[in-house]
Amino acid sequence: MAVSVREVAAAASVSVGTVSNVLNRPDKVAPATVERVLSAIDDLGFVRNDAARQLRAGRSRSIGLVVLDVRNPFFTEVARGAEDRADADGLTVLLGNSDEDAARESAYVASFEEQRVHGVLVSPIGDDLARLRRLRERGVPVVLVDRVAPDGVLSSVSVDDVAGGRLAAAHLLGLGRRKLAFVGGPSGIRQVADRIEGAGLSVGDVPGASLEVISTEALTVLEGRAAGMAVLERAAGDRPDAVFAANDLLAVGLLQALVMHGELRVPQDIALIGYDDIDFAAAAVVPLSSIRQPAALIGHTAVDLLLREAADGERFSAEQIVFQPELIVRASTVG
Amino acid sequence: MAVSVREVAAAASVSVGTVSNVLNRPDKVAPATVERVLSAIDDLGFVRNDAARQLRAGRSRSIGLVVLDVRNPFFTEVARGAEDRADADGLTVLLGNSDEDAARESAYVASFEEQRVHGVLVSPIGDDLARLRRLRERGVPVVLVDRVAPDGVLSSVSVDDVAGGRLAAAHLLGLGRRKLAFVGGPSGIRQVADRIEGAGLSVGDVPGASLEVISTEALTVLEGRAAGMAVLERAAGDRPDAVFAANDLLAVGLLQALVMHGELRVPQDIALIGYDDIDFAAAAVVPLSSIRQPAALIGHTAVDLLLREAADGERFSAEQIVFQPELIVRASTVG
DNA sequence: TACTTCCATTGAATCGTTTCATTCCACCTT
DNA sequence: AAGGTGGAATGAAACGATTCAATGGAAGTA
Numbered sequence: 172m173a174v175s176v177r178e179v180a181a182a183a184s185v186s187v188g189t190v191s192n193v194l195n196r197p198d199k200v201a202p203a204t205v206e207r208v209l210s211a212i213d214d215l216g217f218v219r220n221d222a223a224r225q226l227r228a229g230r231s232r233s234i235g236l237v238v239l240d241v242r243n244p245f246f247t248e249v250a251r252g253a254e255d256r257a258d259a260d261g262l263t264v265l266l267g268n269s270d271e272d273a274a275r276e277s278a279y280v281a282s283f284e285e286q287r288v289h290g291v292l293v294s295p296i297g298d299d300l301a302r303l304r305r306l307r308e309r310g311v312p313v314v315l316v317d318r319v320a321p322d323g324v325l326s327s328v329s330v331d332d333v334a335g336g337r338l339a340a341a342h343l344l345g346l347g348r349r350k351l352a353f354v355g356g357p358s359g360i361r362q363v364a365d366r367i368e369g370a371g372l373s374v375g376d377v378p379g380a381s382l383e384v385i386s387t388e389a390l391t392v393l394e395g396r397a398a399g400m401a402v403l404e405r406a407a408g409d410r411p412d413a414v415f416a417a418n419d420l421l422a423v424g425l426l427q428a429l430v431m432h433g434e435l436r437v438p439q440d441i442a443l444i445g446y447d448d449i450d451f452a453a454a455a456v457v458p459l460s461s462i463r464q465p466a467a468l469i470g471h472t473a474v475d476l477l478l479r480e481a482a483d484g485e486r487f488s489a490e491q492i493v494f495q496p497e498l499i500v501r502a503s504t505v506g
Numbered sequence: 507m508a509v510s511v512r513e514v515a516a517a518a519s520v521s522v523g524t525v526s527n528v529l530n531r532p533d534k535v536a537p538a539t540v541e542r543v544l545s546a547i548d549d550l551g552f553v554r555n556d557a558a559r560q561l562r563a564g565r566s567r568s569i570g571l572v573v574l575d576v577r578n579p580f581f582t583e584v585a586r587g588a589e590d591r592a593d594a595d596g597l598t599v600l601l602g603n604s605d606e607d608a609a610r611e612s613a614y615v616a617s618f619e620e621q622r623v624h625g626v627l628v629s630p631i632g633d634d635l636a637r638l639r640r641l642r643e644r645g646v647p648v649v650l651v652d653r654v655a656p657d658g659v660l661s662s663v664s665v666d667d668v669a670g671g672r673l674a675a676a677h678l679l680g681l682g683r684r685k686l687a688f689v690g691g692p693s694g695i696r697q698v699a700d701r702i703e704g705a706g707l708s709v710g711d712v713p714g715a716s717l718e719v720i721s722t723e724a725l726t727v728l729e730g731r732a733a734g735m736a737v738l739e740r741a742a743g744d745r746p747d748a749v750f751a752a753n754d755l756l757a758v759g760l761l762q763a764l765v766m767h768g769e770l771r772v773p774q775d776i777a778l779i780g781y782d783d784i785d786f787a788a789a790a791v792v793p794l795s796s797i798r799q800p801a802a803l804i805g806h807t808a809v810d811l812l813l814r815e816a817a818d819g820e821r822f823s824a825e826q827i828v829f830q831p832e833l834i835v836r837a838s839t840v841g
Numbered sequence: 842t843a844c845t846t847c848c849a850t851t852g853a854a855t856c857g858t859t860t861c862a863t864t865c866c867a868c869c870t871t
Numbered sequence: 872a873a874g875g876t877g878g879a880a881t882g883a884a885a886c887g888a889t890t891c892a893a894t895g896g897a898a899g900t901a
Contacts (some may be wrong), residue, residue, distance in 0.1 A: 173564075173622075175887055188850045191889055201849060216644055221620040222566070223887035225557035226856050229508070241585070242785075247577050263617070266601055270591075282598070285556040287508075309551055392785050423789045433791075450577075450727050451786045454758045458766075458791070467837075510857055521881045526859055536879060558857035561886050 174217040183211035193413030195221065225287065234474060236292040236316070237267040237276055239360070240390065243420055244449040245466050246294070249316060252470025253292060260478060262289060271360065273297055284311060290477040292316050292470075297359050300325060312480035312487075317464075317497045318361055319491055327481060328473040328492045332362050335462045335496035336369020339415045339444050340382070342460070342498055344373060346505070348413035349380045349444055354398045354425060355417025356386040363390075363417050366446065370415055373485055383411060390417055395424020402441075403432055412441060413504075418446035421454045422459055428504070430456050442504040458501035465494055510550040516837040529554065560622065569809060571627040571651075572602040572611055572620030574695070575725065578755055580801050581629070587805025588627060596812060597624060606724055608632055619646060627651050627805075627814040632694055635660060647815035647822075649808045652799075653696055654668065654826055661815060663808040663827045667697050670831035671704020672799045674750045674779050677795070677833055678819060679708060681840070683748035683777055684715045689733045689760060690752025691721040693810045698725075699753050699808035701781065705750055718746060725752055730759020736769055737776075747776060748839075754780035757794055761838070765791050777839040785828070793836040800829055 180187045185208060192200050200208075211217075225231050234257050238246035253376040254264045263289065267279030273296045280303070290312030293303060300320060307313045307325060315327035332425050343351055353370050355363045367384060374382040385401070387394040395416065402425075403411055416422035422445030429435045429443070437457045438445050445452055448463035472492055480487045509518055515522045520543060527535050533545075546552075560566050569592050573581040589599045600623065602614030608631045615638070618626050625647030628638060633765070635650075639659060642648045651661035670750040690698045690704055702719060711718040722729040731749065737745055737760075751757035755778030764770045764778075772778050773791045780787060783798035807827055816824045 173887090176889090177887080187888080188851055189849085192850085195889080199849080204849080216640075218644070219620050220561070220622065220887055221617075222557045222560035222622065223856090224859090224889075226555070226561050226887080231557070240577065242582050244577065244579075247582070251603075252577070252860070260857095282556075285554050285559075287555065287557065305551075309553070394787070423786065427789045431899080451758065451789070454727070454762045454786070454790055456789060456791055456793070457896050508857090511859095512857080522858080523860080523881055523883095524879085529882085536881080539879080555857050559859075561857080561888090562859045565873090587874070835863080 172213045173220070175220070175457050178215070179211050179215060180210065181382045182215060183208045185332065198374040199497050208471065218309065219332075230287050230289060232261065233263040233265050233286065234290055234292060234477060235265045235267065235286070235288045236470075237283075237294065238316075239269055239271050239281045239294050241266070241268040243390070243412050243418065243447070244351075244451065245418070245447040245464065248449075248466035249294075249470040249473075252467030252472075253474045254470070255467070256471040256474035262474075269294075269296060271296055273299075277302065282294050284309075287449045289481055290314065292473050292477060294318055298361065301422045310485075312477050313417040313444070313479045314480070316473050317469060319493065320489070321493060324489055326476050327490065328469050328476060328494075330464045330469070330496050332365030332370040332496075333372070335446065335464075336366035336371075336415070337355070337373045338369070338498045339366070339446065339462050340370035340373035340494060341376075342500070342504060343413040343415065343442055343444060344377050344380055346413070346442060349377075350382045350383070351380065352385050352402075352411035352414045353417070354387060354395070354414055354421055355390065356388065358386070360390075366415075366417055379405045386470075387417075388422065392420050392422055392424040393424075395421035396428045397424070399428025403428060403434065410441065414443050416443065416445045419447045419449045419459060419461055422446070422461070422503075423429045423455055426456050426459070436506075437500065438504050438506045442486065448499050449471075452499075453501065455467075460501045461499050462500050463497045469494065472488055508555070509550045510555070511552070514543065514546050514550055514552045516518070517550060518543045533743060534841045537734060539597070539830070551552070565624065567596065568598040568600050568602045568621065569625055569627060569812060570602065570603050570614065570621070570623045571833050572614045572629065572679050573651075573807075574604055574606050574616075574629050574631070576601070576738060577601040578725070578753065578782070579786065580753070580782040580799065583784075584803035584805040584808075587802030587807075589805070590802070591806040591809035597809075599809075603730075604631060606630075606631055606692075608634075612637065612688070612810065615641065619644075624816055625649065627808050629653055633728075634697065643750045645820075647812050648735070649812045649815070652804060652807050654828065658826060659824055660763070661811050661824045661826065663804050663829075665799045665804070665831050666689045667700030667831075668704040668707070669704075669752070670781065670799070671832060672708045673700035673704070673833045674781065675705035675708035676781060676795050678748040678750065678777055679712050679715055680747070681773075681777060684712070685718070685746045686715065687718045687720050687737075687746035687749045689720045689722060689749055689756055690725065691723065693721070695725075701750075701752055722752075722756065725755055727755050727759040727762075730761075732754035732759075734760040734763025738763060745770075746777065749776055749778050751778065751780045754782045754784045754794060754796055757796070758786065758790055761791050761794070773837070773839050773841045779839050783834050787834075788792075788836065790838070792838045795836045795839040796834050798832045798834050804829065
């Protein structure tokens with residue numbers, strides 16, 4: 172059914188080798204021949220079979236990227252940064268969405284390996300990196316994204332989440348708030364755990380300050396709204412006076428719940444700060460204070476590191492790149 | 507370097523055919539043999555080569571999807587819907603982002619064809635569908651997403667954008683507004699053109715009403731902000747009293763510009779309505795009225811249609827599925 | 842004219858998996 | 872004991888592009 176080089180070769184009265192040369196090294200072929208082959212390709216509607224190319228080449232021309240949540244603009248931005256960088260080397264980024272589910276993550280990684288990608292970028296869920304380590308040992312470059320490897324055996328590009336958590340909590344404490352709540356989860360996600368830890372450090376520095384953890388099932392707008400409703404239902408004296416949300420999606424959901432009901436004011440009654448500083452943070456009901464991460468730069472750098480690892484082959488050494496987060500103050504904390 | 511079935515076969519003292527059977531039809535192989543092969547696979551760290559599988563199979567197990575903008579939650583949602591449906595058939599969705607650039611769109615479509623995908627879902631930019639039609643003629647199922655084919659020669663799943671535009675403008679007019687402005691562009695994007703057309707129809711029905719078009723380079727938050735600043739700089743009497751944004755991203759940007767400056771109130775001075783009803787619309791500074799489109803359903807239905815076309819082979823007939831949009835009223839129009 | 846150079850072209854071998862017609866073998870029937 | 876049955880395993884062929892050593896031939900040199 173489909174047209175192959177063989178048929179193109181026949182139609183142009185040349186050998187298959189020549190057709191291949193026209194496709195890949197046209198300068199090595201006489202102009203008249205190029206012309207003839209090209210028009211045969213056009214006439215027959217020949218389309219290269221990528222599977223065959225890749226089989227021969229031994230590698231695909233892509234990089235795999237697994238993110239926790241494509242609906243989170245932070246990750247979309249990371250992906251864009253990665254794409255930009257990959258593009259410069261003629262590579263494509265395959266985007267996988269784990270939806271914070273370890274099984275989906277594994278499935279994507281496995282599929283990427285079967286596709287013989289140049290390497291894999293992962294924002295992994297749990298702390299079990301054994302599988303990724305084995306992948307690396309099998310020769311596939313792996314770079315953790317938005318996350319450091321605990322034992323430094325894998326490369327990573329991340330932002331210091333402990334520092335970010337500390338920054339957020341210190342800001343709230345600096346405003347005089349004392350009853351802090353952290354909203355986020357599940358705590359199996361390292362970013363979440365680190366941000367809690369950082370917040371805890373800041374809170375520990377201030378006598379009389381407390382940090383409550385309100386756990387969520389996921390880092391989504393919907394979960395944020397639910398958490399907000401839960402806070403609303405409490406007795407007035409029982410509510411936190413400041414909330415640090417694990418990411419902006421949650422913060423936006425919290426805002427919806429808190430503000431829409433009209434009973435509580437942000438920031439007067441409850442100050443709110445998010446994380447990531449996505450585009451929508453500045454446009455929220457109450458413009459959202461947040462901790463900014465250089466999303467696109469993370470993606471860009473991760474691909475960079477990946478390609479360096481791929482070039483170094485066996486004798487690579489894992490490298491950890493850590494960016495510092497930045498506090499962005501808006502109306503949701505400073506009315 | 508890499509381990510192949512041949513080596514697994516040798517290690518397990520069976521033939522390559524048996525290894526393949528273990529992988530694909532384990533019930534056809536004696537349990538003891540399965541065991542032996544599996545452990546050989548494990549020992550050697552064998553990983554199937556997808557390129558070889560696909561070459562043999564003649565097709566990939568994916569569907570290509572090209573969207574106008576991945577950063578637009580509307581398209582993310584479409585993609586999710588498509589993924590869900592594809593998953594049910596064991597297929598994967600390859601996501602391409604044209605960023606409203608025709609060249610990037612073509613590049614993705616070409617790459618998808620080389621990958622021998624089951625079909626291609628495209629939200630095309632211009633009106634030149636010749637290339638897609640030729641693709642369809644070469645036997646690759648094509649379904650337009652969020653867009654009808656003008657001549658009905660290609661299948662499509664869309665929402666009636668003219669109706670949506672009419673709905674939005676009628677709502678604004680119903681509130682007593684007369685100086686309407688449409689913000690959006692480039693008009694080469696059909697959705698934009700249709701929404702303008704629909705708005706024009708509604709405006710035409712009301713004597714004394716006018717519709718100005720404020721053109722943008724793209725449908726992004728940033729462009730919306732720029733358009734908002736432009737409106738702010740006008741003399742008070744020269745400003746529209748209602749704005750219909752081509753999508754929610756623009757509307758969010760407009761809001762940022764209009765409200766942050768404190769001079770103009772939404773909706774009192776300017777009523778604002780967006781399009782798509784993304785999650786963030788409800789959480790905006792001023793909760794955003796919008797025209798809702800069933801994003802996930804569009805993706806789901808598009809894959810459905812694609813698979814049907816693929817099954818019907820040559821004697822398929824293009825089918826147009828059109829959903830109706832829905833007006834969602836929030837504070838940005840009705841204070 | 843004989844010989845070398847160099848460019849264009851050739852075509853068989855290769856990548857790794859799947860398929861399928863064939864072979865093998867053990868067990869059952871009569 | 873001969874023949875039959877069916878489950879298990881085999882291995883060569885095929886998928887389609889690329890590569891590379893080999894070949895052909897034209898132009899250039901002595």
